[in-house]
Amino acid sequence: xxxxxxxxxxxxxxxxxxxxxxxxxxxxxxxxxxxxxxxxxxxxxxxxxxxxxxxxxxxxxxxxxxxxxxxxxxxxxxxxxxxxxxxxxxxxxxxxxxxxxxxxxxxxxxxxxxxxxxxxxxxxxxxxxxxxxxxxxxxxxxxxxxxxxxxxxxxxxxxxxxxxxxxxxxxxxxxxxxxxxxxxxxxxxxxxxxxxxxxxxxxxxxxxxxxxxxxxxxxxxxxxxxxxxxxxxxxxxxxxxxxxxxxxxxxxxxxxxxxxxxxxxxxxxxxxxxxxxxxxxxxxxxxxxxxxxxxxxxxxxxxxxxxxxxxxxxxxxxxxxxxxxxxxxxxxxxxxxxxxxxxxxxxxxxxxxxxxxxxxxx
Amino acid sequence: xxxxxxxxxxxxxxxxxxxxxxxxxxxxxxxxxxxxxxxxxxxxxxxxxxxxxxxxxxxxxxxxxxxxxxxxxxxxxxxxxxxxxxxxxxxxxxxxxxxxxxxxxxxxxxxxxxxxxxxxxxxxxxxxxxxxxxxxxxxxxxxxxxxxxxxxxxxxxxxxxxxxxxxxxxxxxxxxxxxxxxxxxxxxxxxxxxxxxxxxxxxxxxxxxxxxxxxxxxxxxxxxxxxxxxxxxxxxxxxxx
Numbered sequence: 001x002x003x004x005x006x007x008x009x010x011x012x013x014x015x016x017x018x019x020x021x022x023x024x025x026x027x028x029x030x031x032x033x034x035x036x037x038x039x040x041x042x043x044x045x046x047x048x049x050x051x052x053x054x055x056x057x058x059x060x061x062x063x064x065x066x067x068x069x070x071x072x073x074x075x076x077x078x079x080x081x082x083x084x085x086x087x088x089x090x091x092x093x094x095x096x097x098x099x100x101x102x103x104x105x106x107x108x109x110x111x112x113x114x115x116x117x118x119x120x121x122x123x124x125x126x127x128x129x130x131x132x133x134x135x136x137x138x139x140x141x142x143x144x145x146x147x148x149x150x151x152x153x154x155x156x157x158x159x160x161x162x163x164x165x166x167x168x169x170x171x172x173x174x175x176x177x178x179x180x181x182x183x184x185x186x187x188x189x190x191x192x193x194x195x196x197x198x199x200x201x202x203x204x205x206x207x208x209x210x211x212x213x214x215x216x217x218x219x220x221x222x223x224x225x226x227x228x229x230x231x232x233x234x235x236x237x238x239x240x241x242x243x244x245x246x247x248x249x250x251x252x253x254x255x256x257x258x259x260x261x262x263x264x265x266x267x268x269x270x271x272x273x274x275x276x277x278x279x280x281x282x283x284x285x286x287x288x289x290x291x292x293x294x295x296x297x298x299x300x301x302x303x304x305x306x307x308x309x310x311x312x313x314x315x316x317x318x319x320x321x322x323x324x325x326x327x328x329x330x331x332x333x334x335x336x337x338x339x340x341x342x343x344x345x346x347x348x349x350x351x352x353x354x355x356x357x358x359x360x361x362x
Numbered sequence: 363x364x365x366x367x368x369x370x371x372x373x374x375x376x377x378x379x380x381x382x383x384x385x386x387x388x389x390x391x392x393x394x395x396x397x398x399x400x401x402x403x404x405x406x407x408x409x410x411x412x413x414x415x416x417x418x419x420x421x422x423x424x425x426x427x428x429x430x431x432x433x434x435x436x437x438x439x440x441x442x443x444x445x446x447x448x449x450x451x452x453x454x455x456x457x458x459x460x461x462x463x464x465x466x467x468x469x470x471x472x473x474x475x476x477x478x479x480x481x482x483x484x485x486x487x488x489x490x491x492x493x494x495x496x497x498x499x500x501x502x503x504x505x506x507x508x509x510x511x512x513x514x515x516x517x518x519x520x521x522x523x524x525x526x527x528x529x530x531x532x533x534x535x536x537x538x539x540x541x542x543x544x545x546x547x548x549x550x551x552x553x554x555x556x557x558x559x560x561x562x563x564x565x566x567x568x569x570x571x572x573x574x575x576x577x578x579x580x581x582x583x584x585x586x587x588x589x590x591x592x593x594x595x596x597x598x599x600x601x602x603x
Contacts, residue, residue, distance in 0.1 A: 013464055217464075217468075220457060220461050220464075220465065221465065221471075222459075223454060223456040223457055224454045224456075224457060224465055226456065227453075227454040227455050227456050227457070228452050228453070228454055230415065230436070230452070231434075231448065231452040231453070231454070232454075233436040233437050233440075234413050234414075234415070234436045234437070234439075234440050234445070234446060235437075235440055235445070235465060235469060235516065235517070235520070236437050236440035236464055236469040236470040236520065237465075237469075237470060237471055238435075238437050238439075238442040238470075238471055241471060242471065268398070
């Protein structure tokens with residue numbers, strides 16, 4: 001990896017992200033609509049999620065098709081806070097409790113009132129699940145597609161669990177009707193813009209953090225483990241430890257993305273745990289360029305911006321367009337949009353050469 | 363002379379196929395031992411057992427006479443001082459040459475060398491394997507022979523007590539083979555054992571103190587290369603008439 005000081009694409013992207021944050025912050029007098037700010041904030045949350053996946057997939061060669069699980073953990077934990085806080089302010093009993101005929105919150109809702117505590121809870125739950133799952137899988141040397149399939153099963157199991165109405169997390173209706181954040185009305189344009197600014201700033205921080213990690217000697221070992229794990233192990237490195245650390249870090253970043261996303265979208269339900277979302281994260285990264293932090297961010301933003309626009313303009317076209325993009329990436333741009341940047345008309349054999357240079361999918 | 367590596371009555375089975383059959387072998391510190399034999403004789407499997415990649419069904423492997431590494435993990439064995447170059451050059455396509463040597467020198471997640479010592483070690487090893495001019499090049503740009511040397515440099519960087527080289531001159535030109543001969547001769551030290559698996563008999567003759575001929579997972583012959591060439595059984599199964 002190039003030193004940070006000479007990595008132009010990364011510097012440009014980080015600059016753009018920071019500029020967006022500044023633009024949003026001064027947008028109230030500029031008259032940018034709260035709707036647009038909200039969309040930008042959600043895109044930033046998705047970009048953070050894509051970075052989480054790229055860290056483990058692009059730089060360690062481990063494809064997770066279940067990152068929606070960690071995203072949802074962050075989302076549910078913050079939703080519990082929003083719901084309890086809102087219900088205290090408005091005096092309205094949450095829907096799911098009315099529905100179940102409960103008059104008291106289940107015991108695990110204790111402490112939901114305090115947001116910092118919620119952050120801690122999200123981190124602990126994410127680390128517990130990712131840690132146990134990662135340790136068991138990596139220890140028994142489950143890898144490649146087998147690992148991907150198990151992660152997919154894991155997120156599916158979680159979805160089935162959360163669809164049950166008696167779990168105390170809202171069941172199939174999920175949780176919605178959030179009205180306050182830190183005592184402020186959550187729908188006011190000031191709060192919407194503030195949430196978007198925070199999301200974009202968090203994206204910039206995560207982006208920079210990932211870049212520093214990858215530029216360190218630890219990042220060098222990640223790439224070594226991706227390229228030839230047996231070779232690294234027989235040089236004296238405990239790759240189980242290395243993989244587990246990165247896996248848990250990736251899960252934490254995904255949970256952070258979920259904590260940013262749910263307050264902005266105003267609802268959470270088990271659909272966040274559907275295998276489709278988890279698969280889509282991999283598609284964003286593949287389209288943008290796996291193994292490039294810039295690729296992950298650009299892929300997540302472009303695909304989701306297209307989705308936002310099409311879900312209003314022509315929702316029935318979306319599955320076809322997404323599938324078409326996947327086919328295009330697989331056949332023509334194995335490194336995603338990053339290939340486009342390298343594209344030169346003077347190189348008629350470009351497609352073939354790039355295909356042969358592409359790292360093997362594992 | 364102290365025994366660096368003792369393979370004691372080791373058997374390895376893959377399903378019903380017996381790749382190594384009650385093999386015993388002792389390699390001393392200070393010697394260069396060549397292990398030769400026809401394809402399927404169990405040479406690479408033997409190295410796999412020593413480096414912890416394949417588990418023996420029976421028998422044990424001792425390092426430096428007292429350390430039992432039969433059940434140790436690959437990384438523990440490597441950290442103990444037993445390192446190996448693979449048959450197919452195994453390098454990290456995404457890293458540059460210098461980073462490879464540094465990974466080999468550090469030899470574990472826990473730091474063993476200070477930054478200064480590490481930098482000095484890396485420069486020494488780069489010079490030793492003749493890659494100092496290419497230190498900042500990506501490993502994916504190297505020619506086949508250079509990849510072989512890079513991998514030797516990587517395993518060498520931790521100053522191993524036992525160095526195992528699986529086909530170090532496969533696919534090399536005559537000139538490159540000459541350079542590898544010189545390199546292996548330089549690597550010989552009184553406190554190091556070098557095991558070489560190779561099919562190139564001229565190369566073996568130039569570097570090895572003793573040769574072990576394996577056949578169907580067992581030792582067929584052990585002695586000097588001249589005697590191996592004269593041995594009727596070795597000629598019959600491997601060297602050809």
